[in-house]
Amino acid sequence: MSERLLTSSKEDFDRLYSEVQGNPEAFWANRARAFSWLKPFSQVLSGKPPYERWFEDGITNITLNALDRHVQFGLGDKRAYIFLDEAGNEKVYTYKALLEAVQRFGAALKNLGIQKGDRVCIYMPMVPEAFIAMLACARIGAVHSVVYAGLGKEALFNRIADSKAKGLITADVGYRRGKEVPLKEIADQALDRLKGIVSIVLRRKGQLTPLNPSEHDFGELLLKNPAPCPPEPMESEDSLFILYTSGTTGPPKGVVYANAGYMVGVPTMFELATHVQRGEVFFCTSDIGWIVGHSLQVYGPLLLGITSVIREGTPDWPDPGVLWRVIERYRVNVLYTAPTAVRMFMKYGPEWPERYNTESLRLTVSAGEVMNPQAWEWFTEHVGKGRIPLLDNWWQTETAAPTIGIPPGYPAKPGKAGKPFPGVQADVVDDSGRSLGPNEPGNLVLKDSGPHRFRGIYGNPERFERYFKVIPGFYVCSDAAMKDEEGYIQILGRSDDILNVAGHRIGTAEVENALMGHGLVAEAAVVGIPDELKGEAIEAFVVLKQGALPSEDLALRLISHVRETLGPIASPSEVRFMERFPKTRSGKVMRRILKAQLIGGDLGDTSTLED
Ligand code: AMP
Secondary structure, three states, X not given: OHHHHOOOOHHHHHHHHHHHHHOHHHHHHHHHHOOOOOEOOOOOEEOOOOOOEEOOOOEEOHHHHHHHHHHHOOOOOOEEEEEEOOOOOEEEEEHHHHHHHHHHHHHHHHHOOXXXXXXXXXXXXXXXXXXXXXXXXXXXXXXXXXXXXXXOHXXXXXXXXXXXXXXXXXXXXEEEOOEEEOHHHHHHHHHOOOOOOEEEEXXXXXXXXXXXXXXXXXXXXXXXXXXXOOOOOEEOOOEEEEEEEOOOOOOOEEEEEEHHHHHHHHHHHHHHHHOOOOOOEEEEOOOOOOHXXXXXXXXXXXXXXXXEEEEOOOOOOOOOOXXXXXXXXXXXXXXXXXXXXXXXXXXXXXXXXXXXXXXXXXXXXXXXXXXXXXXXXXXXXXXXXXXXXEEEEEOOOOOXXXXXXXXXXXXXXXXXXXXXXXOOEEXXXXXXXXXXXXXXXXXXXXXXXXXXXXXXXXXXXXXXXXXXXXXXXXXXXXXXXXXXXXOOEEEEEEHHHOEEEOOEEEOHHHHHHHHHOOOOEEEEEEEEEEEOOOEEEEEEEEEEOOOOOOOHHHHHHHHHHXXXXXXXXXXXXXXXXXXXXXXXXXXXXXXXXXXXXHHOOOOOOOOOEOO
């Protein structure tokens, strides 16, 4: 089955796509049968959209397939993870060792009164214990809710309160750019207003971190609770985890996923997108605080039985060569990263990757925002050197796995996200749901996106249903997009970021790409501000490459550069220079903060702001 996913050409992939399209249920059922079940399913798909149920009468546990199965089949001594801290110290976990730790910690959670269905909040840095905690929850059927360890106390409090979590697992500190992040202190402040929460603390600083009598020491729990801890029998549609994501309006949404659908769909899409195989080393630079971390650092790689490198810290500290050094040291085969990182590499220059041996690298994939052609070309020339492709993947928290993209072997079109992956039906439609023709901008919608997609918004069915009601018959992604003659999808930005200048819809991403096409620009962000004449005027913010100096003259040159590239309608009325942008912890520029700086007004939810 697996080999069929490794399409090697456009024709091959298109054929697979049509085959799956012809009978998606058969495709997913086949994929599902490759996993171990405590009770096999007899129904593949039931229920009506948006409340579909996959493999409904089956019973399984995702850890059975992510851990036990590999140990049973002789992979116990294979490395599941190589964890690196900021200083480069490594800790290796084989599949056997990971299973043992997960069972011990699962038993500990049970002994502390955590039961199937209880929510457990995990607020931890990128250390092995965070992964063990997530897997231990899944093992006993508790629903983990990971909160990114860069978020502050208010964000943490809101997420614990909204999910009515019974437990909180944290660490005393995280490390970022050589400095301590006082996680426990933040967690304590969040817990101040909450009662009766089971609190577990990983003491990275040992005795230097005092615990009060009601708190439990992570390390001690691991030591004193013996394995085994059998996998809790989970019905397919039982919740696996919750992950909060910011909405444009209202408080963050707790996106909920189901056990079996996620277990079957995520590794399938992961394999389709990267062709990663047993024996390969995979390095994803995301964080468990995001969906990419859940799917491509925790569950996807373990379900496929591969080896992952996990690193705590930022990609340019202690120096901008650190990522390439890790690739050289561990002979990484596939790097999964984000456009922000690629643009950062570009800013520091080709001498950094050139210093290291990256021969082991077979493929690089980037996801999360538009991969602008300039950065793509820079990477292809200086790092890829005609050998290592850089492929785009589009997905969202809600879709749980790569959804649209360029599979290996498929011709890329820089600046375009790519094609829907097998099992996905995507289209660009107008507000009434009419399918638009080539190069007509509209709403990106999905009809099918596989068994892994989200099942709800925790405690808020109306908010869940809203995704499917805005344009009846579709899941609306809130991205503006455009198809071309060959069906490649180009993302123009979030629909809420779309500018309307004199009646012309202009994607922020398009203008930003144009600015970044100028040799001196490292990063660009544009926002629309109200303009009496044009409806909206474009204001541009720019971060220059190292060594370039801001000046009025340069601002004018950038404006005429955009005018030349995209036409006068798209040229910014002003260019402002910044040292760096306000970004979310996942690296997305927060345009609404830039906008609020210009025109005042509400900053909105800033809980995901990096700084
Ligand atoms: P999140 O749910 O935080 O992962 O953000 C999902 C959003 O990121 C999407 O709705 C897009 O706006 C954007 N996004 C993700 N991947 C891509 C991509 N490859 N190209 C363009 N935008 C992307």
